[in-house]
Amino acid sequence: MAEAAEGKNNRLSASEVGKALRAGKPVTLKDGGSLSLIVTGKNAGKWVYIGRKSGDRTNIKLICGYAPETGLSAARAKRDEYRLLLKQGINPNEQRREELAEAKRKKQEAEKTFSVVAGEYFRIRKDMTEKTRQGDMGRVENHINPFIKNIPIVDIRRKEHLKPIIDKLVAREAHTQARRVAGLIERIFSYAVDAGYIQGTPADHLTRLVPRQGRGEMKHHPAITGKEEAAAMFRKLWAYMESGRSGPSIVAAMRLSCYLPVRNGNMIAARWEDIDLKKGLWTFSQTKNGRGYTVPLSRQMKEVFAALAMFRRGAWCFPSGSNTGHVSNGGLIKVLRAAGIPQGEHCLHGFRSTFETLALEAGIPKLICERALFHVAGDSTEQAYNRAEYMEPLGLVLQWWADTVDALRDGEDVPPMPEKLIAAYR
Known part of the structure; x- marks a missing residue:
């Protein structure tokens, strides 16, 4: 059968x-x-x-x-x-x-990685100011992508993937940055839910992972403020920058961090339209206090920009291949560490403290120091005063500071307070 x-x-x-x-x-x-x-x-x-x-x-x-x-x-x-x-x-x-x-x-799920979804999130957020956008994109690039950039959004877990991001920042005692990063992750995952990529978000209340700080626990940014220590720091930085281990954009941004006590978030986003080499001026359209500022360029700053201009491409003064299109604070921090400057000893923001401490010690008027730091200084009358009136003394102070950086680096005496400032503020 x-x-x-x-x-x-x-x-x-x-x-x-x-x-x-x-x-x-x-x-x-x-x-x-x-x-x-x-x-x-x-x-x-x-x-x-x-x-x-x-x-x-x-x-x-x-x-x-x-x-x-x-x-x-x-x-x-x-x-x-x-x-x-x-x-x-x-x-x-x-x-x-x-x-x-x-x-x-x-x-489709595999293609919707965290990096892809974050890119969509930034594209739909038309309500963001450019400063906020650049800041958040920098946080993604420096603090989030190294952990979860290529992981599909549906596979990301709170304990396995997100908590380590916040824990690393907390371990560095970067509590403010940790809260900002946690909030940004929460917003990106909320967008992923709204877009239908995931059913629920693992990032709910992620900011709760950041310890609350009691009154009086806020810590200052680490900064080198002594002359000898500053001299050693500048020597290390210049030795590293001249070693050829970093590209021209990051080296130029690092030099300007030393020469100009500006917040790095404002500096790295500089566009060529902000720089007037003929007049020797650098314009910052908006800063942390909401005001715009224009500063005179020192001789050293002009030299940095003149060298960059020879290889100019695009709108950014410090271009890079990052999502933002320009160098990041994270890249500058890597230079600090690679040059042998420990994390708890000095940070990017610390250059502002270095400047202010040594400037005040040299007798530079507090009002001009505050102006160089882009702070709102003085009483209401002084704040209403035509800011252009401060351009000459500001230019003198910034040139003094650039010369001071070079002098400290080269083991020379710090130059005295400019004579014109002595005459004006006697």
Whole structure:
């Protein structure tokens, strides 16, 4: 009986199949067991099995492969596989469609990495100021992407992926930055929920991972303020910058961090339209206190920009391949550490403290120091005073400071307070 069934179901031979395919004439060859070879052209055909689900009288057409790639024995094996599925009440065509849909869904999920979703978030946030956008993009680049940049958003977990990001910042006692990064992550994941990429967010209340600081616990930014220590720091920085281990953009930004006591977030986002080398002016359209400022360029700052201008490309003064298009604070911090300046000893913001301490020690008026730091100084009358009136003394102080940096670096005496300042503020 088994042999009779075998002969009834398997009527074709491999030679018959090969002969029909070589002939190429449209024909249907029945193998039995509802399996047929439909020849569609020279050396071209497809294996078709007609079956029914258990308890259903509707015929289902199933493709068992394409000839000659799929041979006779392989087509029979596929038919038997389909026959078993139909007995179980499964439609292989529907199963295949579901498998393809699932594969497509997984592919789409894999493509929606954190970095991709963060990019979408920034594109839709038209309400952001450019300063806020650049700050948040810098946080993604420096503090978040190193951990989860290429992980699909659906696979990111709170404990495994997000908590370590915040923990690292807290361990550095960078509590303010930790809160900002946590809040940014919360907003990006909320967008992912709204966009339908994830069902729920693992970032809810992520800011709670940042310890609360009691009154009086706020710590100052670490800064080198002594002359000897500052001299050693500048020597280390210049030795590193002249070693060729960093590109021209990051080196130029680092030199200007030393020469100009400006907040680095304002400096690194400088555009060429902000720089007037002929007049020797650098304009900052908006700073932390909401005001715009213009500062005179010292001789050293002019030299830095003149060198950068020789290789100018695009709008940014300090271009890079980052998402922001310009160098980041993180890149400058890496220079500090690579130059051998420890984390707890000095930070980027510390250059402002270095300037103010040494400037006040040299007798530079507090009002001009505050102006150089972009602080709102003085009483209401002084604040209302035409800020252009401070340009000359500000220029003198900034040139004094650039010369002081060079003198400390080269082991020379700090230059005295400029004579014109002495006369004006006697």
